[in-house]
Amino acid sequence: MNQILEVKDLCKTYIVNKRQNNVLRNVNFNLTQGEFVAVMGPSGSGKSTMLYTVSGMDHLTAGDVIFNGRSIAGFSDKRMSEIRLNEMGFVFQQMHMLRNLSIYDNIIVSAYHSEQGKTRQGRTKINDYALELMRKLDIIDIADNDITEVSGGQLQRACICRALINRPKMLFADEPTGSLNSKASKEVMEEMVKLNREGTSILLVTHDVKVAAKTDKVLYIMDGNIKGEYVLGKYLDEAQMKERERALNSWLLEMGW
């Protein structure tokens, strides 16, 4: 299988008040095309920093990140923007949206900004795809709503639609269910599993065992380093969940969770 993401000896250091803070220390891992990987670890272990660094949103201090066969470590801001626009999708814990746009416009804005969105025909295709995605994620009814008029779960699903609108090769998600209640959280995860089944690679940071249990593999990070990985295999249906959660919990306990 092709590697979509290869992380080699990744280090990230912050200087705070003249003191060096090594947040990531020689992180190494790979993500295969179509794989769904969760990153877990205690607070302050460097999970989010790792996500932002491997996705090129933050600069790395040392090491290399190979995304879709290219080393993106030395890419300029402009080049990284192009990659983010065309090949990556992001979902955040807080459901950030552009305040003055409707749900629908928030979903299509990045696609309209891409090369495809510069033509009338391209925009028509984008609209068709956006509607398809919204139908799939069951938020078609809220298309024209204001972002303040919908529930957290609906908003997060809209964020996922936005992340997928440019048909990215990989989706990065930073605690996408962190601000949601358990029902909404379950709905969002079901959509992500569906997307993964359709071929989207996903790297997800989470605190929630129930969320991680639906992924293929869990990486456990502590003190800026990956301490271990647990392969769960493909999640097929709800019936597996209890067993997967139990297995993951016992592994996490071993890891010091």
Added chain:
Amino acid sequence: MSRVEKLFFKLRIRFKDYLIIDMLYSPQDNDYERGYRKMFYKILKKDFKRKKIMNVILFAFMLTASILIASSTNLLYSTVTAVDYFIEKSNVADLMTLTNSDTYITSSIKDWVKTSDMVKSAHKEDAIMLHEKNVIASNKQELKNTSSLVIMKKPEMFNRIFDALGKDFEVRPSEVAIPVSLQKKMNLVQGDGLRIIINDGAENEYHMDLVVSNIFKDAVLGAELMGMKRIIISDQDFKEYAKHAIQEEFLNFWSFQKTEAYSIRDLENAFSDLLLPNFTIMNKSVISTAYILDLVLAAIMIIFSIFLILISFLILRFTIVFTVMEDYKQIGVMKAIGLKNSKIRGMYSIKYLVLSTVAGIIGYGISIPVSGLLKANISEYILLQHSSINWIVSFASVILVIGITVLFCNYSTRKIKKFSAIDAIRQGNTGERFKKTKKLSLHHFKQMSTPFFMALSDIRSDLKKFVILIITFILGTAVIIIPNNIISTLSSNETITWFGYIKSDFYIRDVIIGNQEKAGLRMQELQHKFQEAGIETTLRADLISNGKLLTKDKKESIGVLGFQGIGISTHNYDYLEGYPPVLENEIAITEKVADALEVGIGDSILCEVQNETKEYIITALFQTFNNLGNAVRLAENYKAEFGSNTSIQISGLFTGDQEEKMKQFNELKATFHDMDIKSGKEVVDSFIGSITKQLGSIKNLILIIVLGVNFLITALLLRMLISKEIPEVALLKSLGFYNLDIKLWQIYRISIILLLSIILGTLLANSTGKFLAGGIFNIMGLTRLSLTIEPLQVYLFYPTLVFTATMLAVLSSLGQIKRTFVWELNHQE
């Protein structure tokens, strides 16, 4: 866990908010007040540190506003009181008139003074008429653009004059004292030589070389609007001149003081009833009105200070609302632990009290030299009263601004009182909304770029956010364009018609003539002379004489200037309403006179010219600057013996195109340099040149300040907006927008607002300018002002300038976009 910590836990306040608990809750300080002060100091320090640029810009506004309000109130108070003080100290007579030195006139006036119970005292001073070309300075600087000039002895009783320091002075033989206006025009200093010639070119030509000993301030003839100026020489030298002067050049300057029982108007009407020929009649109130232009500067400055103060308040409100919104959580925490609303509000208000007080004190300090500079110009002409009241007035204005600032702060922080601790923790969002938001839909635009759409969408959905910018840009544009339009109007080719003259290629002011016939002969003579010199001209003339208009019942009357075109039909002049007077019994009067006498077109009116009273039908209304708008135009057919008090303004046309005309004008001027040949612009400048110049300097000052204001406000608000929009910026970056795209979004947003505001500001200026300027022009006689708009300046040059300055501010404020990282999204609530 302590009680407070439990409360915070319940409120789900995160770690960083505990830092605030540390500030508020000081277990080591058992004294609550001490704890509060400590916290207060920390918050203030944090605010000053975090919002350095915002605070500096706000301070700059408050400082500029304080300087301007203090200096302008000082200037206005000084000017208003100075005019009255100057008139009083100079002992300006209630009524003054300049007549020929004629035995009949003199005896008539003397008889009237003796018999009339209206006249308390009267005084006659001798004067000799001069032509400006006959006043030659040792520095070879020519005297130009002075309407009339006389030499006199130093007045001792009425209408006194003073030196630069406001003291009395003496003029010794061989010395000459000149008014400030002449000193400026001729660039003279004390000790320079001045040759004064009478009977120039005649057999009995006489001159004296004098030394400028004093530059004086003249209450009666010193105002810019007073066309006539006087030169003072010693009694002995005057006697010498008198020996050589011809009778026509001798004038008498009469001053009358009224008795208590009568008004100045009564006195003036009674004098007019004598029907004596005179050059001019002035009363005390006219003298006072003539200084109106000196008040214009102060008035414009005050209006401009108010504009700045208004902008400061808008910024203040925006800053406070922004800070309160930014600190919602802090406020919630403060409320949660039981801090009173007044204490919390006080915390925000005190910062602005400190800022405005410091700005006010420094501003007042700076206003002292600034006021001095502003007053330097008027103090050259007007005697200023030495008083401390003006300083008290300007200090009071600063205190008032500080007071209003504090009240305004208090008003702006009232929101703190309204929301609960929980509302605050929810960022002020209660979840309730009663209006549908007005949004544009991106998918409806098939071509528009996304940054441009986002800019449009922001403006459409949240116009309120940009109100300060819009108001500032609109007012800023208007305050630049209004004085510009006034200057364009005063410099336009039309202006000459406001002085009662016809538009021509050149003008010659000639001396006294007898009647229309003589005027015609004079024109023929000149035309012949010009022809001999090879210059083809068509000449026409305007006879200008003094007269009096009376209502039919003779109850109301007014002194007027009578205009009559010679060699030109009355149809060629501009009228506001009606038809030009054609028949001998038809007359056009100014709208100002019509209003004063309560008459209109079709009414009959009596007019006295040269001892002759005739009834006329008013056929038209017109307007003029001449004689402060008190004038009439007589029909071409009107025939009268005007006597010697008639001046003639000859105007002429050349043949050929514009270039040819310019050549001929220069040739005519060079060939007949002894004649006072002027272009239309030069004639206008001789009347109002200094006003246009003064307005030009004010306009430039306003332009600089407005560009600065636009720059600062844009920089301030854009920084605030961007710091509030960091989540959006980070989000757009995460979606793959380039830094340039995000910058374009901001640039488009300000550009759209700016362009709309410039359009609105220009429309506002073009539509309201005439009403704002109209008041002053109305006093000067122009009842219906129509502003001239220079399209290139108004629609291109100034908008481009404002746009460029504002865009520089935008570009200098976009740095934050590049410094924003996507991971900052996680730090936003």
